[in-house]
Amino acid sequence: MQSPILVGAVVYDPKVVVIWDIIKEFFISEGCPMDYVFYSNYELMVEALVTGHIHIAWNSPLAWLEAEHATHNECRAIAMRDTDRDRVTHIIVRRDSGISDLEDLKGKTVATGAKDSPQATLIPLQVLRRAGLEADKDFTLRRFDLLVGKHGDHVGGELEALRSLQRGESDACAVLDLNWTNWQADGTVDPAKLTVLATTPPFDHCNFTVREDFPKEDEQRWLEVLFRMTYSNPAHREMMDMEGLKEWLPGRVSGYAILDEAVKQQGFFEEAVQSA
Amino acid sequence: MASNGPGTSQEEFKWKARVSWVTGERSVAYSRNNSFLIEKQASFKEKDPHPSAIEYLLGALGGDIAAGFQTVAPRFGVSIEALEISLSGQLNNSLTMLGVIGEAGHPGLETIEGRIFISTEATEEKIEKVWQSVQDRSPLFNTLKRAVKLDFSLVIVL
Structure with missing residues (x-):
């Protein structure tokens, strides 16, 4: 039996487990076992990604920048929701x-x-x-x-x-x-x-992040299943409505420039380290 | 002939249940000549094929209280025409039940709230006495009140 791909997510509302149960069940049924690991905050999850406790992190845009910072750009944004693109x-x-x-x-x-x-x-x-x-x-x-x-x-x-x-x-x-x-x-x-x-100018929101050393074949296998989720499937629709998307799209990093500028200008990560 | 005279040891009666895992997060419980299916520890979905363990607990407490009213009320000369109990339970931190890393607290029930709607012609004072007696004699109420904040109120409806 293949070991599951571990996906991290930050939760503040227990109802979120419904979303992840639907995703997990679909991945298992498609022969690509995955499991989720929940975190109370993004700092813990980014640390878990960097240290290899999880394979994929469902990152906020700020957590994406934190992951880039912590891995010295050794990470990839592999997928996102259609609604993550071009927000204002x-x-x-x-x-x-x-x-x-x-x-x-x-x-x-x-x-x-x-x-x-x-x-x-x-x-x-x-x-x-x-x-x-x-x-x-x-x-x-x-x-x-x-x-x-x-x-x-x-x-x-x-x-x-x-x-x-x-x-x-x-x-x-x-x-x-x-x-x-x-x-x-x-x-x-x-x-x-x-x-x-x-x-504001348009910016992008969340993405699924992996470390650069995450095997490409595992990424491909996982993405193929993710992109097979469709709004026309009632079970997927329930999840997509809760998560606010109609379609999963490939990840892109072009939409994080203004946030990057903001955190650098405000010394956000340096401030976070000092207050830790 | 069995006798329980002074000095005779008497063991408390034991109720028994047997629970088997069925599939996924579903189990079946057998007790005497009955069985019932349990779906998950607790569920956050709108619908499920069967109640969760927490819902059985709430239902069991309500059933215990409702039966208690039927037993006790006649002894106070009270006739109950209808009775309904709504219950809700809240965990200390349901995120800990989901294993959320970094969360504090515990997944135990913190409070159970209940409203007991009774249709009766008896006076409020008499119903309060019945309710007190029901609480005194209820196995589940007495078990849970030692671990959980139980917040119950009576609503008399005509």
């Missing part, structure tokens, strides 16, 4: 605020998600920096550090930032495009009261 974050303001461009945020309060959220903190702050606005110098940063270590997978911090804008405690906040759409649809956001001030 919106800077949201109240319609009656009188704020019409980024420069108007000078002297104001900007709310963001957790400090390690690429979409709700790191990338939008980099966009503001590009526009000449430094946090805590040109504007007050109000950060909602909920479930740090989950890299913003838990939308709690992002939602709290939005709530703070709605309560008038902040003048702007950062919201991922998918959340902005969902929150308008479910009534969390009243589009008559809030509007998009600016939008």
Whole structure:
């Protein structure tokens, strides 16, 4: 019997096990045994990937950069969701605020998600920096550090930032495009009261990461099964709806440039090492 | 003739169950002339072919209490027309049950909440007495209350 390929994932909600059970069952039925290993935070999972405890890590964009950093670029992004590609974050303001461009945020309060959220903190702050606005110098940063270590997978911090804008405690906040759409649809956001001030350049989100020495034939075998998952299969659809995708795509690394710029500018990894 | 007079040792009755693994995370339990299927320790899916172990535990506690009411109420002169119990249980940290590395806590039940809906013409005071007696005599309530926070309330409906 082949030993299973071990895939790591960070979980904060036990319902996630349903997603991974569907994936695992399909891989076993296709003759490519795999198992999952769950972690409470990305730092632990990246360490497990680097030390070889797992073969594949379902990495957040920040965890991908951490893996690159920790392996000295000796890793590969092999697959991702269709929805991981070309995401954007919106800077949201109240319609009656009188704020019409980024420069108007000078002297104001900007709310963001957790400090390690690429979409709700790191990338939008980099966009503001590009526009000449430094946090805590040109504007007050109000950060909602909920479930740090989950890299913003838990939308709690992002939602709290939005709530703070709605309560008038902040003048702007950062919201991922998918959340902005969902929150308008479910009534969390009243589009008559809030509007998009600016939008970040597109960036990519999660990917399946392997170390450079992961055997190519194992990777090929695993990817062939992954790409056979299809939205037209009801079992796969259940998983895909929960995980927010219609199709698995090959991995690419061209969409992490702005996050890379942000973490370098902010000395994010150096800061993380110091605080560890 | 068997006799249990003073000085005679008396062993407590033992209930027995036999459980066999069937397939995957499914087992079957046999007890006396009955059997029932158990699907997983606990499930986070919306639907499964059979209840999970945790659901059997909640159901068993509810069944114990419901039966207790039927036994005790007549002795207080109380007639119960209908009774329904809703229960919910919460683990201390369900992520530890899934083996999430880096999580703290334990996978044991932390609390069980229950609401007992009783349709009766008896006074609230009398029903409270019945409920107290049910708790005193319930094997499962008395077992679980030593390990889990049990938070039950009575709702009298006409």
